[in-house]
Amino acid sequence: MPEQKFTPAQAEELAAAFAAEGVDYLFIGKSGAILLGYPDTTQDVDVFLPVSRENAERVIRALEILGFILDPVLTVSILTSSEIVLMKGGPFALDLIHAPDGIESFEVAKARSVWAGGRFPVAALDDIIASKRATGREKDVSDIRRLEQFREEWMKRPRET
Amino acid sequence: MEAFVPPEVTRARVYALRRGACTLQVFPVPSDDNGWARTYFPPMSDAPEAERWRDQCRQQLARDVSTRIKYGFCHVHKPVLDDVALRAFRTMAEYRAWCEEALPEYLGYKVRQPPS
Numbered sequence: 001m002p003e004q005k006f007t008p009a010q011a012e013e014l015a016a017a018f019a020a021e022g023v024d025y026l027f028i029g030k031s032g033a034i035l036l037g038y039p040d041t042t043q044d045v046d047v048f049l050p051v052s053r054e055n056a057e058r059v060i061r062a063l064e065i066l067g068f069i070l071d072p073v074l075t076v077s078i079l080t081s082s083e084i085v086l087m088k089g090g091p092f093a094l095d096l097i098h099a100p101d102g103i104e105s106f107e108v109a110k111a112r113s114v115w116a117g118g119r120f121p122v123a124a125l126d127d128i129i130a131s132k133r134a135t136g137r138e139k140d141v142s143d144i145r146r147l148e149q150f151r152e153e154w155m156k157r158p159r160e161t
Numbered sequence: 162m163e164a165f166v167p168p169e170v171t172r173a174r175v176y177a178l179r180r181g182a183c184t185l186q187v188f189p190v191p192s193d194d195n196g197w198a199r200t201y202f203p204p205m206s207d208a209p210e211a212e213r214w215r216d217q218c219r220q221q222l223a224r225d226v227s228t229r230i231k232y233g234f235c236h237v238h239k240p241v242l243d244d245v246a247l248r249a250f251r252t253m254a255e256y257r258a259w260c261e262e263a264l265p266e267y268l269g270y271k272v273r274q275p276p277s
Contacts, residue, residue, distance in 0.1 A: 011230050035226055038218070082251050085248070138273040139270060146214060
């Protein structure tokens with residue numbers, strides 16, 4: 001199991017590897033909110049992927065670059081678009097999600113997405129909140145009010161240059 | 162020399178320190194006979210909790226994305242969930258069912274209100 005937390009350097013490597021392989025993706029969940037400035041902590045990186053064989057093949061190549069061990073089970077899970085894949089044994093904890101609750105499609109989410117720091121594609125806060133609300137899980141429900149307040153502050157922020 | 166009386170160290174102040182709402186400061190104040198410096202927690206804002214949270218949001222928004230990542234991700238082992246290197250679920254429904262069945266309740270993965 002990874003003992004290291006997700007670092008800024010790993011974030012840059014992920015963005016570079018996904019860009020190099022042409023992966024279509026969005027950060028989502030609390031990890032996405034944190035990239036946008038939500039002042040909280042998490043350990044998992046949540047990535048939202050479209051259901052696409054071509055994109056899945058690109059993801060596999062990018063994960064190899066990042067140092068993930070791609071055994072047959074993992075490879076098949078990604079290629080067949082398992083709706084959620086929890087990867088706890090790589091360089092950092094990474095969850096691949098093809099069908100997050102509360103979001104109708106990747107394409108819709110991508111159209112509303114924003115960039116964090118000009119290089120990290122992140123689902124819109126509206127979608128992150130909708131997804132958490134849709135799960136009904138205790139840990140997600142407790143985040144919603146604070147995420148809504150954060151969204152209000154985010155809307156008022158000075159635009160990134 | 163006037164005696165230095167440090168502010169009361171309350172649970173609320175320690176909590177505020179942990180989430181960065183105030184800073185721990187060491188002042189060259191009159192030391193005791195052993196030469197120990199004193200620690201001092203600045204007074205917390207009297208603003209309501211919600212306003213302190215919004216202030217925290219504004220501070221984090223002012224930081225660059227690398228700093229947000231540096232302080233936003235931590236490694237905390239979650240029993241069961243982190244005990245296996247890989248889990249894949251064909252559907253989210255199967256994943257939710259597994260969370261309900263297998264994860265300790267205190268992790269917060271169990272459904273507490275009907276999904277909307």
